[in-house]
Amino acid sequence: xxxxxxxxxxxxxxxxxxxxxxxxxxxxxxxxxxxxxxxxxxxxxxxxxxxxxxxxxxxxxxxxxxxxxxxxxxxxxxxxxxxxxxxxxxxxxxxxxxxxxxxxxxxxxxxxxxxxxxxxxxxxxxxxxxxxxxxxxxxxxxxxxxxxxxxxxxxxxxxxxxxxxxxxxxxxxxxxxxxxxxxxxxxxxxxxxxxxxxxxxxxxxxxxxxxxxxxxx
Numbered sequence: 765x766x767x768x769x770x771x772x773x774x775x776x777x778x779x780x781x782x783x784x785x786x787x788x789x790x791x792x793x794x795x796x797x798x799x800x801x802x803x804x805x806x807x808x809x810x811x812x813x814x815x816x817x818x819x820x821x822x823x824x825x826x827x828x829x830x831x832x833x834x835x836x837x838x839x840x841x842x843x844x845x846x847x848x849x850x851x852x853x854x855x856x857x858x859x860x861x862x863x864x865x866x867x868x869x870x871x872x873x874x875x876x877x878x879x880x881x882x883x884x885x886x887x888x889x890x891x892x893x894x895x896x897x898x899x900x901x902x903x904x905x906x907x908x909x910x911x912x913x914x915x916x917x918x919x920x921x922x923x924x925x926x927x928x929x930x931x932x933x934x935x936x937x938x939x940x941x942x943x944x945x946x947x948x949x950x951x952x953x954x955x956x957x958x959x960x961x962x963x964x965x966x967x968x969x970x971x972x973x974x975x976x977x978x979x980x981x
Contacts, residue, residue, distance in 0.1 A: 786823050788813040794834045798871045802831050828884075836893040838870045843897045846904060856907035857914060861954050863901060864923065868931035868946050898972055915961040921970030926953050 792813035796804045806827065810820045824830040846863035850856065867873075884890075901920050908914035930949050 785813070785815050785819055789815060789820055789823060789830070790833055790837055793830055794838065794871070794875070797831065797834060798874045802827070806830070832887060832890055835875050836889050838872055838875055839893040839897050842867045842870055842872060843893075843900050846900055850904065856904050856911060857958070859904045860901070860908060860914075860923070860957075861951075863904065864927045864950055864954060865947055867927050868950055871931070873928040873932040902972075909959075912959055914957055915959045917961065917965050917969055918957060919969030919971045919974075921972055921975045923957075924972075924975065925970060 789809065793804075793809045796809055796812060806820055807817055809830070810817050813820070820830070824833065842863060845866035846859045849862035850859040853859075898920065901923060905914060905918075905920060905923070909916060927950065930953055931946050
């Protein structure tokens with residue numbers, strides 16, 4: 765008796781409208797998390813995205829999953845901006861500039877603090893996105909330094925801290941009113957990174973390990 769050969773089924777791809785709905789949800793969530801924080805009602809996210817509540821929960825079973833997707837997507841787009849600049853011009857410092865300005869446009873300073881306060885910092889998706897960003901910025905800075913474009917007394921941590929602080933609105937001001945100053949001040953900072961250095965910086969270059977060290981150490 766001959767056994768029938770099992771039919772291999774092709775893995776089904778998400779439909780185009782399903783992918784669009786997911787993108788709309790993530791975009792709406794990013795905007796609302798920036799405006800109101802991570803506790804914004806998911807019903808409001810669904811309303812802004814123009815989808816039903818069931819569509820939100822079908823894509824993201826809980827709030828943590830949605831916040832994580834928003835943060836990961838922001839980091840991915842920020843990294844891609846630097847990669848594209850490097851591919852287009854080969855200029856490492858220009859790629860660093862593109863990274864910093866895109867990070868500000870994506871409001872990364874408002875979103876990244878959610879990582880430590882709302883969900884597992886060691887989720888594989890989050891760690892992969894964070895590693896990609898850190899690896900890229902390290903590579904770009906090393907290439908810029910090797911080309912004589914970047915002063916030698918700064919580290920990746922210096923760039924991360926400055927980009928986050930300079931793109932965060934000052935206390936007492938609204939996001940919209942502060943936006944017009946952000947890129948101006950970021951460019952002032954970036955110009956200060958160029959070699960040759962015009963002053964000696966106090967302390968030592970800030971590393972990624974410094975950023976991860978507990979405050980009491």
